[in-house]
Amino acid sequence: MIHILLFADLQEKVGKDQLELEEESISVKELKKKIKNEYGLLQLDQVMTAINEEYAMENDIVKSGDTVAFIPPVSGG
Template structure:
Protein backbone atom coordinates (compact mmCIF):
# COMPACT_ATOMS: atom_id res chain seq x y z
CA UNK A 1 0.00 0.00 0.00
CA UNK A 2 1.33 3.43 -1.00
CA UNK A 3 0.10 6.58 0.76
CA UNK A 4 -0.33 9.63 -1.46
CA UNK A 5 -0.57 13.09 0.11
CA UNK A 6 -2.42 15.71 -1.95
CA UNK A 7 -2.04 19.47 -1.71
CA UNK A 8 -3.88 22.60 -2.91
CA UNK A 9 -6.13 22.06 -5.96
CA UNK A 10 -5.37 18.33 -6.00
CA UNK A 11 -7.19 18.02 -2.67
CA UNK A 12 -10.14 19.91 -4.13
CA UNK A 13 -10.35 17.67 -7.21
CA UNK A 14 -10.11 14.40 -5.25
CA UNK A 15 -11.95 15.59 -2.14
CA UNK A 16 -9.36 14.17 0.27
CA UNK A 17 -5.93 15.14 1.58
CA UNK A 18 -4.57 11.59 1.38
CA UNK A 19 -5.39 8.44 -0.54
CA UNK A 20 -4.13 4.87 -0.48
CA UNK A 21 -2.98 3.15 -3.66
CA UNK A 22 -2.95 -0.63 -3.58
CA UNK A 23 0.34 -1.44 -5.28
CA UNK A 24 3.60 -3.02 -4.25
CA UNK A 25 5.76 -1.15 -6.74
CA UNK A 26 5.25 1.68 -9.26
CA UNK A 27 7.32 4.35 -10.92
CA UNK A 28 6.33 7.97 -10.38
CA UNK A 29 5.01 8.07 -13.96
CA UNK A 30 2.92 4.92 -13.43
CA UNK A 31 1.45 6.33 -10.23
CA UNK A 32 0.50 9.57 -11.96
CA UNK A 33 -1.16 7.66 -14.81
CA UNK A 34 -3.11 5.57 -12.30
CA UNK A 35 -4.29 8.69 -10.44
CA UNK A 36 -5.15 10.50 -13.68
CA UNK A 37 -7.31 7.60 -14.76
CA UNK A 38 -9.01 6.88 -11.40
CA UNK A 39 -9.55 10.44 -10.11
CA UNK A 40 -9.61 12.40 -13.39
CA UNK A 41 -6.76 14.72 -12.36
CA UNK A 42 -5.68 16.26 -15.66
CA UNK A 43 -2.94 18.48 -14.18
CA UNK A 44 -1.19 15.61 -12.36
CA UNK A 45 1.58 15.57 -15.01
CA UNK A 46 2.68 19.05 -13.92
CA UNK A 47 3.03 18.40 -10.19
CA UNK A 48 6.28 17.94 -8.28
CA UNK A 49 6.61 14.56 -6.64
CA UNK A 50 8.39 13.62 -3.42
CA UNK A 51 8.91 10.10 -2.09
CA UNK A 52 9.50 9.95 1.66
CA UNK A 53 10.28 13.70 1.69
CA UNK A 54 12.86 13.50 -1.14
CA UNK A 55 12.08 15.01 -4.54
CA UNK A 56 11.62 12.28 -7.15
CA UNK A 57 12.12 11.89 -10.89
CA UNK A 58 9.56 10.28 -13.26
CA UNK A 59 11.41 6.94 -13.37
CA UNK A 60 12.02 6.70 -9.60
CA UNK A 61 10.51 3.63 -7.97
CA UNK A 62 7.83 3.83 -5.27
CA UNK A 63 7.39 0.75 -3.11
CA UNK A 64 4.77 -0.39 -0.63
CA UNK A 65 4.98 1.61 2.60
CA UNK A 66 6.32 4.75 0.91
CA UNK A 67 4.66 8.13 1.37
CA UNK A 68 4.37 10.15 -1.81
CA UNK A 69 3.56 13.87 -1.82
CA UNK A 70 2.11 15.48 -4.94
CA UNK A 71 2.83 19.20 -4.90
CA UNK A 72 1.21 21.35 -7.60
CA UNK A 73 2.96 24.42 -9.00
CA UNK A 74 2.41 27.55 -6.95
CA UNK A 75 1.61 30.78 -8.71
CA UNK A 76 2.88 33.90 -7.04
CA UNK A 77 1.67 37.43 -7.17
Protein backbone atom coordinates (compact mmCIF):
# COMPACT_ATOMS: atom_id res chain seq x y z
CA MET A 1 0.00 0.00 0.00
CA ILE A 2 1.21 3.49 -0.91
CA HIS A 3 0.39 6.35 1.47
CA ILE A 4 -0.30 9.71 -0.16
CA LEU A 5 -0.23 13.03 1.71
CA LEU A 6 -2.13 16.03 0.33
CA PHE A 7 -1.60 19.66 1.28
CA ALA A 8 -3.34 23.04 0.82
CA ASP A 9 -5.80 23.22 -2.09
CA LEU A 10 -5.31 19.52 -2.95
CA GLN A 11 -6.50 18.61 0.54
CA GLU A 12 -9.47 20.96 0.26
CA LYS A 13 -10.54 19.60 -3.13
CA VAL A 14 -10.39 15.93 -2.05
CA GLY A 15 -11.81 16.59 1.42
CA LYS A 16 -9.10 14.71 3.29
CA ASP A 17 -5.39 15.00 3.90
CA GLN A 18 -4.38 11.41 3.06
CA LEU A 19 -5.13 8.74 0.50
CA GLU A 20 -4.05 5.11 0.26
CA LEU A 21 -3.45 3.23 -2.95
CA GLU A 22 -3.16 -0.53 -3.35
CA GLU A 23 -0.15 -0.75 -5.67
CA GLU A 24 3.11 -2.69 -5.51
CA SER A 25 5.03 -0.18 -7.62
CA ILE A 26 4.15 2.72 -9.89
CA SER A 27 5.99 5.69 -11.37
CA VAL A 28 5.31 9.18 -10.02
CA LYS A 29 3.91 10.11 -13.45
CA GLU A 30 1.49 7.15 -13.45
CA LEU A 31 0.49 7.87 -9.85
CA LYS A 32 -0.32 11.50 -10.66
CA LYS A 33 -2.38 10.39 -13.68
CA LYS A 34 -4.33 7.91 -11.58
CA ILE A 35 -5.07 10.47 -8.84
CA LYS A 36 -5.96 13.18 -11.41
CA ASN A 37 -8.47 10.87 -13.07
CA GLU A 38 -10.02 9.62 -9.85
CA TYR A 39 -10.25 12.94 -7.97
CA GLY A 40 -10.15 15.55 -10.74
CA LEU A 41 -6.95 17.12 -9.39
CA LEU A 42 -5.73 18.78 -12.57
CA GLN A 43 -3.29 20.92 -10.55
CA LEU A 44 -1.10 17.84 -9.88
CA ASP A 45 0.89 18.87 -12.96
CA GLN A 46 2.25 21.88 -11.03
CA VAL A 47 3.09 20.25 -7.69
CA MET A 48 6.38 19.05 -6.28
CA THR A 49 6.47 15.38 -5.32
CA ALA A 50 8.39 13.79 -2.47
CA ILE A 51 8.84 10.09 -1.77
CA ASN A 52 9.73 9.30 1.85
CA GLU A 53 10.64 12.98 2.44
CA GLU A 54 12.99 13.24 -0.57
CA TYR A 55 12.04 15.17 -3.69
CA ALA A 56 11.22 12.91 -6.62
CA MET A 57 11.10 13.17 -10.41
CA GLU A 58 8.30 11.98 -12.72
CA ASN A 59 10.10 8.74 -13.62
CA ASP A 60 10.97 7.74 -10.04
CA ILE A 61 9.25 4.58 -8.81
CA VAL A 62 6.99 4.52 -5.76
CA LYS A 63 6.83 1.15 -3.98
CA SER A 64 4.41 -0.37 -1.53
CA GLY A 65 5.13 1.02 1.95
CA ASP A 66 6.34 4.38 0.61
CA THR A 67 4.82 7.73 1.58
CA VAL A 68 4.28 10.21 -1.23
CA ALA A 69 3.64 13.90 -0.58
CA PHE A 70 2.18 16.22 -3.21
CA ILE A 71 3.28 19.76 -2.36
CA PRO A 72 1.59 22.64 -4.20
CA PRO A 73 3.52 25.83 -5.01
CA VAL A 74 3.62 28.34 -2.17
CA SER A 75 2.47 31.86 -2.92
CA GLY A 76 3.97 34.77 -1.08
CA GLY A 77 2.37 37.90 0.14
